[in-house]
Amino acid sequence: MNENAPTHVKNVPVTLDAGELRTEAKQVDEAADVACARAPIGLLAELTHRCPLQCPYCSNPVELERANTELATEDWQRVMRQAAELGILQIHLSGGEPTARRDLVDIVKTASECGLYTNLITAAVLLKREQLVALKEAGLDHVQISIQDVDTAAENADRIAGYKGGSEKKKIVAGWVRELDMPLTINAPIHRHNIHNVEAIINYAVELGAGRVEIAHVQYYAWALKNRASLMPTREQFMTSAKIVEKAREKLKGVIVIDMVVPDYYAKFPKPCMGGWGRGIINVTPSGRVLPCHAAESIKGLEFDSVRDKPLGEIWLYGSAFQKYRGTEWMKEPCRSCPRREIDYGGCRCQAFALTGDAANTDPACSLSPLHEQWAKVADVESHETPPEFVYRRPGGASAKPAATKAPAPTDA
């Protein structure tokens, strides 16, 4: 993001989450664009929606998929082979909690044999040491562990995750990762219940031996949208955290790489969601539905193909949901004639749908959206009020009363 201009090496955007703002997208040249338009570079494999944690900002859809609809081992192995054939380079094994699947080692082994770079995105609390050893032997390349707060604030961390003892277990697993000489990333979702600890979180990641830390301000979709009034920091808190990150990047240069994801309520421009719809990232849900982004099912009217019925490559190239908002042809004004249309792609389609009823409208995160002011004000108002109780992420939890009842605009359908 704010790295110095690279010497002889260029970043290729590998946006993972719908919410992530990765400004590297700007640095990709025309040739790379054409290539990436034909094949995704990353696949987010949501192996299961089961998870022992109940984080109120979970990026999974509010309607969680059930265990009995999950793909079988051989389905996922077929997906891995098809992914490699298609030209995908990195596999992000996620969930839910991916280690809840007993066949994780078999899936990693197949992915690794196909030459895919494998990344485990885990809450870590279920992992046993021998399982981690087996994953390494199967070819796992990298481990990302999420934390809720620093170890000295374990009580707060466990309250946020809704899981007692989680903070302590994560620290132990991080230690195993390093003992096994595997590279570690610490992912820290940031919100008003831990934003005061950003500096300490970065230092904790260094202490844990991470080579990379994500200061990932929560993105307000799905569960996080339900809990927006509980989670949204003030603009001042956000600005302070951004300054801390800038300083830490300078101080810790060459020690740890710090990536920051900003909440778009406080950003100048909308984020290039997924680096552009159907452009670089493909997502497969636990039951095998193939999505351009993991929140795409919130857009009513889109139809999604399944890896049970069609090969991944065919879905990527010709699936109606992928075609619908790929490129810039679908755009309306003000996006259509905007000089930034191939920088941010009109922002997030899911957010545009949730707030305007039409996913082809400009994301209200953009200052050119007629809804922008009203939308931005929500953050200011909510972040200064007493936070309501969390609506914890759990199956059926969606029917609980939404926390954000004072939102001036309708927030989800």
Add this chain to the structure above:
Amino acid sequence: MADVAPRTRAIIEGKTRPAMPAYIKLRHDAGRGRWLILAPERIFEPDDTAVEVLKLCDGQRTVADIANVLAKEYNAPKEEILADIIAMLQDLADKGVVKA
């Protein structure tokens, strides 16, 4: 353990013996006709010079050795090449792509 996350910044000099850790993969991507560096949740696209240098980063050769090899190969002044690849490798070390 220090190779994954060094607790102090590695400074690249002529005598440094750079290497890519096992989890950093320099790979030719035939489908896209380009070289790529696969790293944890990151992908970098090295130019031709960077690819040449990285192929020589085996943990045995020093940066000065690498500069010598390239100076001969391209019939270019060694000092110039050395300065250029030190800058390049420092950038890569800061990104976690090479270790000293």
